[in-house]
Amino acid sequence: MKVPHGASLNTGQSFDKPAGFEVNRLPSGDFALKIWGRFHSNWIGSLSSGLSGNHISIISGSAKKVKNLWQAEFRITTARSFTNLNGIDYLSLAQNSRDSAAAADIYLDEFVLDDDLHKHAGALYLEVKAKDQLGFLGALLSRCAFYTLFPEAMIIETVDGKIFDRFWIKGMAGRAPSHTATKMLRQKLEGYLS
Secondary structure, three states, X not given: OOOOOOOOOOOOOOOXXXXXXXXXXXXXXXXXXEEEEOOOOOHHHHHHHHHHHOOEEEEXXXXXXXXXXXXXXXXXXEOOOOOOHHHOOHHHHHHOOOOOOOOOXXXXXXXXXXXXXXXXXXXXXXEEEEEOOOOHHHHHHHHHHHOOOEEEEEEEEEEOOEEEEEEXXXXXXXXXXXXXXXXXXXXXXXXXXX
16 A cells, blocks of 8 residues: 555545545455545546556546545556556646546547536536546546536446446536536537447
8 A cells, every 4th residue: 555645544544634545455356546635627637547547447436525625536447467556656647737638539328418507506417428448537527627627526437348427517616617618518528429
């Protein structure tokens, strides 16, 4: 297990530290990655792109911003047996602000984009279904970031090779998404339908 930035090693990890991560091996052979702190707006896209660059997939997980602090836990795995998941600095991947996923092609089977902001506490609700694709999450979030749309919370699931991800998305600094950004995102998502 690797835990930087003075985070404690106990299993009842407190997320009140400025930033840190914890990696634990699961009985299934996969790993649990907990990561927390203050990050730039598209940190999950950066983390996802960095993981896919290391041939690591996010199988499931969730993330939520509470008072400008993120708390996230993901189940991750790799098809490459020689990849040392404990030897990766996940915090550095999350803090990388380069848009490394912009060129990745992604394909959707279907999506729902609900722009009823009252229904979702001032956020857009985005639900996507697709075949599992390495780099999918990073590429999708980079597209959202291009329209200055960022998740405030998310639930990620991959079951039997199928992605089922849900996002609650807001604009910069937690503002309501603009109608223009919402329209452009919808058009982009329609172009990803396979």
